[in-house]
Amino acid sequence: MATTHYFLVLWLACCSVALAKNLFPTEDFNDRLIDPFSPGEYPINHTAYRQALSLFLDTNIDVYAPNATGNFPVFYFITGFGGLVPAEAHTELFSQIATHGIVVVAVWKVGSPETSFDPAWFAANVDFVEKRLENSLHNQEGYVSDFHVDYLHSFIGGHSAGNHAAVAQLQTDCLHYQGLILVDAVDGNSPFPENVTKYVITPGEKVNFTIPTLEIVTGLDPVPGPYGIACAPEELAGRRFFDAMTGPTWYVNATAYGHADLMDPVYVELNELAQFCPSDPNAPKPEYIQFLTGEIISFINGVLDPVGNCALFDYLETSGHVGVNTENDYVSNGWQRCTPLQCVLTPSSRSFLSLW
Template identity: 25%
Template sequence: MAMTITAYAVFKLGDRQVKLVTVEKTSPSLPPFPLLVATPVEGSGIFPVILFVHGYLLRNTFYSELIQHIASHGYIVISPQFAGCDANADCESTGEVIKWLSSSGGMSTFLPSGVGGDMTKLTIAGHSRGGKVAFGVAQGDVITRFTTTNAKISAVIGIDPVDGMSRDRQTEPRILTFKPNSITVNAPVMVVGCGLSDEKKNPFFPPCAPEGVNHRDFFAECRSPAWYFVVKNYGHLDMLDDDTKGFKGIATYYLCKNGNGREPMRRFVGGLIVAFLNYQLGGDSGDFEDLQNNPETCPVILSEVSFR
């Protein structure tokens, strides 16, 4: 089957120049948590906002190449840095960040002149336990308690989400109930799974996304409309940057089963998010339909593509 050019294009960098900004909490007027922001810089415009929650004990800087890929296609991607030890706290903290971003002086403190974020087209996304947090924020009362009326969750994305170590060792808040259609999110949902994430890297560590509380279970409980993509030969941390610094960064290569290099998985996740949001937020379904119908256009092999 011939390769479709449109779907292939989302896996390349977009045509917008991108700036990576670090925003520290140094005064009451700045965000409640440190932020890593990837934003378009050329020209003026208002762009949809993606709030991206990092995985358990990871650094938001480990996702810098992924979020820059997404931003180059016309999105503002904001990744807060949390302590990462308590998912309940991360849900609350995510609400605080959304409230600050929704305030009149929020995003203007770090966005380039002439660039603005559209909080009525807000996507909550997250990786690993950050994916669990994304679902927790979207289906809980966090938004109504923390945000102004102009903030609206328009899409939810879980990248290899995990809800604890096993069915009897979930972390709070428990998202999975093991009942079909029990995740009540009032927005389109996409779940991306890694085919190797439920396999052990070595005998000393458990799988990073154990069977029973991983991507398959999240998709099984999502209500329609929901999309599901499983990448065959890549692992739980393969969408991170190649160069992840420090002890935590080195550990990312030894804790989870890995595929053959991170770059293809990173391009796939970035391009898939762009295609999904172009469809959900902009009404342009071409790229998303192309890559579903012609998976050979993807830089990775997909073992499952589902929709309901």
């Protein structure tokens, strides 16, 4: 009961705060990627689409996108607690990612997190992005005329239990997804492993899709808080996802950080007050946001052009970027480094092959 109470307090506080060019457009593209951990050059806008005000959405969508000339790939991000956390809790992270030429589509919904295990939960979001988003940003938000949403090059992922929604999507269809980005991924419909009745990963088995994957975790993820539960129990998180993948997969553990440290400062403070997810007050949070941005941008641009940008994968395999120490792992699963790749649905026993 105490755990439920504190979770509700934290979630309601979050909600109250939240509610109160071309990707490669010029010859200086490689110059901008020399340091993916620094802010990008694109001006960005934030646009909120709310379920209650839309005829086309069953969820809420927050779009952080470059208001500039170009064709910009999409990163779908499902928030924590299976999409229950308001997207505005991650404004700093999403904004920094968008400055590098990415359309961040953050998806969340007030409702039962269990519904996010159903792939249909997410379908309307993809349909909206592919058919309506670009026109909406042009007509209602004043985006420049040569801004284009490149939904043919999309990535999907999320934070915490939002990641089971991303994996559920890929278990059904690759659509236009180029890569999977898991941040503090947690499986299951309960924080108590013994009570889990729904899940997307079966330990010891491989998933039925093959896609490049970046998994970022924190050292404090599996550490229980004062109420006796961990925000990412070891049995439901971390290696559970890494071991199940069949494509090239990078594993990055930011050892000094905690599960909620990627959130905006006010939410980090709320977490510290509620003592919900363990966090080290001496670990600088702005640097962690820079670090996450750099890792994600390195992965996205490496996957989009693995021949020209193969060196970016080195950032996923080395420690110390922006002063953040990491433990790194990587498995190729048969991928030949620096060759093009794409998502395919595969039998669970089939290994990864380069496809282009």
